[in-house]
Amino acid sequence: MGHSADVIAVKGLRKEYQTPRGTVLALDEIEFNVAEGEFVAIVGPSGCGKSTLLKILAGLVPATRGEVKLHSVSITGPRRDIGMVFQSPVLFPWRTVLDNVLLPVDVQKLGRESNRSRALELLAVVGLQGFEHRYPWELSGGMQQRVALSRGLIHNPAMLLMDEPFGALDAMTRESLNLELQRIWLERRETILFITHSIAEAVFLADRVLIMTPRPGRITEHIPVSIPRPRALDVISVPEFGGIVRRIRSHFSAKNGMEA
Amino acid sequence: MRESRSPALRIVLLVASLAVWEAAVRLLRIPAFILPPPSQIGAALYRGTVSGIYLEHFWITLAETLLGFALGSMIAFVVGTALAASRSIEYYLYPFIVMFQSVPKVALAPLVVIWFGLGITSKVVSAALISFFPLLVNTVVGLRSADEDRVDLMRSLSASELQIFRMLRLPSALPFIMAGLEVAMVFSLVGAIVGEFVGAEAGLGMLIQSRNFSMDVAGEFALLFILGVMGLALNAILVSIRRRVLFWDPSQKAAANAASIKGAL
Numbered sequence: 001m002g003h004s005a006d007v008i009a010v011k012g013l014r015k016e017y018q019t020p021r022g023t024v025l026a027l028d029e030i031e032f033n034v035a036e037g038e039f040v041a042i043v044g045p046s047g048c049g050k051s052t053l054l055k056i057l058a059g060l061v062p063a064t065r066g067e068v069k070l071h072s073v074s075i076t077g078p079r080r081d082i083g084m085v086f087q088s089p090v091l092f093p094w095r096t097v098l099d100n101v102l103l104p105v106d107v108q109k110l111g112r113e114s115n116r117s118r119a120l121e122l123l124a125v126v127g128l129q130g131f132e133h134r135y136p137w138e139l140s141g142g143m144q145q146r147v148a149l150s151r152g153l154i155h156n157p158a159m160l161l162m163d164e165p166f167g168a169l170d171a172m173t174r175e176s177l178n179l180e181l182q183r184i185w186l187e188r189r190e191t192i193l194f195i196t197h198s199i200a201e202a203v204f205l206a207d208r209v210l211i212m213t214p215r216p217g218r219i220t221e222h223i224p225v226s227i228p229r230p231r232a233l234d235v236i237s238v239p240e241f242g243g244i245v246r247r248i249r250s251h252f253s254a255k256n257g258m259e260a
Numbered sequence: 261m262r263e264s265r266s267p268a269l270r271i272v273l274l275v276a277s278l279a280v281w282e283a284a285v286r287l288l289r290i291p292a293f294i295l296p297p298p299s300q301i302g303a304a305l306y307r308g309t310v311s312g313i314y315l316e317h318f319w320i321t322l323a324e325t326l327l328g329f330a331l332g333s334m335i336a337f338v339v340g341t342a343l344a345a346s347r348s349i350e351y352y353l354y355p356f357i358v359m360f361q362s363v364p365k366v367a368l369a370p371l372v373v374i375w376f377g378l379g380i381t382s383k384v385v386s387a388a389l390i391s392f393f394p395l396l397v398n399t400v401v402g403l404r405s406a407d408e409d410r411v412d413l414m415r416s417l418s419a420s421e422l423q424i425f426r427m428l429r430l431p432s433a434l435p436f437i438m439a440g441l442e443v444a445m446v447f448s449l450v451g452a453i454v455g456e457f458v459g460a461e462a463g464l465g466m467l468i469q470s471r472n473f474s475m476d477v478a479g480e481f482a483l484l485f486i487l488g489v490m491g492l493a494l495n496a497i498l499v500s501i502r503r504r505v506l507f508w509d510p511s512q513k514a515a516a517n518a519a520s521i522k523g524a525l
Contacts, residue, residue, distance in 0.1 A: 078418040093508040
């Protein structure tokens with residue numbers, strides 16, 4: 001690894017927080033790469049520093065030490081070519097669905113007119129055709145998260161960061177969104193870094209699963225998932241799937257609050 | 261139990277209570293300079309309206325209230341925005357604000373009349389002074405209420421602080437600002453009337469005082485009724501603006517906030 005096709009290259013990353021009770025080591029010795037068009041999932045229990053890592057990648061929080069590069073350029077602050085999807089949809093209730101998708105366009109002054117059709121296209125891709133003039137509070141949680149996904153992609157980011165995007169949804173909605181995310185990824189081959197605490201979700205979606213253990217957050221193993229795509233929901237019953245899940249679970253003790 | 265809502269019953273109750281009032285005053289022979297019966301108040305209202313005297317003073321008090329409201333609200337919004345934007349501005353301004361806030365603004369009215377005279381200016385200033393705080397506080401709280409995830413989202417898109425203010429903080433603050441405006445309007449009317457009480461050449465407050473001196477209590481009641489209608493109308497305008505501006509705020513926080521603060525007055 002470490003060749004030029006890498007979108008993200010993280011090396012020797014360390015993050016410390018100063019608290020009144022002293023220094024807390026949140027992340028230590030984090031190293032990984034994400035290649036162009038690759039779907040990488042980071043799986044770990046709550047509080048292992050996943051979200052901190054994501055914020056560093058988004059340029060929202062500075063690293064204490066180490067290197068984080070996007071297309072070989074160090075990330076020192078927020079960038080215009082990163083898309084983010086959070087655990088909650090984080091939509092603006094005073095904007096219509098279409099205007100929410102166009103938020104990055106407005107912020108980065110990319111031209112509303114030229115991006116309007118693109119936004120409508122993205123909404124169609126996520127199955128929200130005809131909902132463009134509705135308001136977020138008129139939609140279900142799953143639909144809101146689809147809007148957030150469209151917004152994350154509208155400005156053609158080099159990298160899509162997803163922070164437990166389906167964690168707050170019910171199991172059925174979550175499964176259907178997993179299927180859809182896979183379909184969208186197969187069509188568009190975005191580079192995605194997907195954070196989750198569900199092992200099954202990580203294995204279902206990713207080309208590669210990075211295992212993160214807590215206190216301090218460390219990436220302890222990279223596990224490639226070579227199950228052919230498109231993967232159906234019943235891929236869970238394939239022996240290879242079970243094998244990978246077991247291998248991942250062996251890294252975490254039961255008390256860490258992991259989902260299967 | 262089923263919730264009962266009959267507009268007819270409402271009117272019946274209103275008419276009945278007026279009738280009880282009328283009957284009680286007449287039967288108990290309460291002198292009109294203590295409590296006039298509704299019929300006399302109605303007559304006074306009719307006389308003052310037909311002669312045009314109420315309307316003349318109505319416009320003056322309305323103008324004082326609206327100008328004071330506009331002035332106080334504008335300053336409150338600007339100062340509130342500065343306070344919310346910068347912790348150091350807050351640090352330096354805070355002692356002044358605490359000092360100013362702890363003085364009952366009504367007590368400043370005599371001073372204001374000395375400084376600005378008996379004309380409309382002193383009433384506008386007094387209305388502005390008293391309506392300043394509700395909006396100031398709500399502007400600061402509102403601008404700081406923006407959801408952290410939304411701020412992170414804007415930052416991750418490399419939005420400027422001005423963009424974050426315009427596209428996120430200001431809309432997030434609107435429910436609070438609208439609630440502050442509703443309270444400010446009520447306070448502004450209070451400020452204008454107090455200013456007129458202290459010293460004025462015109463206005464409904466001045467008229468109330470002159471009716472009081474001449475023991476025309478029915479006339480006083482008629483003026484109170486007009487003030488009540490004015491307050492209701494001003495509030496109704498703000499409520500309809502709020503409904504339009506805050507169509508996206510299903511909780512209608514503004515309504516609850518405004519109600520609680522107004523009730524405390």
